[in-house]
Amino acid sequence: xxxxxxxxxxxVQAGGSLRLSCAASGFTLDDYAIGWxxxxxxxxxxxxxxxxxxxGSTDYSDxxxxxxxxxxxxxxxxxxxQMNSLExxxxxxxxxxxxxxxxxCAWDQRYDFWGQGTQVTVSS
Numbered sequence: 001x002x003x004x005x006x007x008x009x010x011x012v013q014a015g016g017s018l019r020l021s022c023a024a025s026g027f028t029l030d031d032y033a034i035g036w037x038x039x040x041x042x043x044x045x046x047x048x049x050x051x052x053x054x055x056g057s058t059d060y061s062d063x064x065x066x067x068x069x070x071x072x073x074x075x076x077x078x079x080x081x082q083m084n085s086l087e088x089x090x091x092x093x094x095x096x097x098x099x100x101x102x103x104x105c106a107w108d109q110r111y112d113f114w115g116q117g118t119q120v121t122v123s124s
Contacts, residue, residue, distance in 0.1 A: 002026035002113050004096050009118030012086055016122075020081040022096030022115055029077045030054060033102040035111065036070065036081045038092035038120075045095070047107030049081060059105035063089070086122045093117040 008020040020036070035050035048061045049070040058070055064083075072079040079096065097111035 004098065004113055004115035006094065006096050006115040006118040009094060009120045011121045011123065014087055014122055014124050016086050017082070017084045018086065018120060020083065020094055020096070020118060020120075022079050022081075024077045024079075024098060024113070027098075027113075029072060029074050029079070029098070031101050033099045033111075034070070034072060034079045035097045035099075035105070036068075037095045037097060037109070038090075039095070039117075040089075040092040043092075045109065047109070050102075050105040050107075051079075052103065052105055053101035056101065057105065061107070083120070086120075088122045088124045091120060091122050093119055 003025045005023045012018055031054045033052050037045050037047050039045040048064045051058045067085045069082040095117045096115040098113040099111040
């Protein structure tokens with residue numbers, strides 16, 4: 001059974017940093033495409049970061065570009081989202097996702113695997 005378990009969410013002041021982790025089980029991360037989505041209260045879920053494959057390209061939504069960094073550690077079957085310079089607008093539930101390798105990043109929600117979500121709250 002495939003499971004993705006996020007951790008690292010919490011409450012942080014504006015300007016602070018958090019690092020989210022996504023630990024996968026039931027499949028080998030290896031060359032999978034990975035990503036992060038988020039859903040703020042009253043808003044639609046949006047894609048914010050992705051990597052097409054193990055050595056593939058990364059992309060970020062305009063809302064987080066320059067502040068967030070996606071990375072992976074295949075030895076731990078885990079990937080991460082380093083979030084810096086957090087803003088109250090970043091408050092949301094964050095979801096990690098995975099899919100077989102993709103030719104390009106895309107913000108569609110057709111990923112095979114999803115985590116259960118972790119809450120990030122940024123206070124002003």
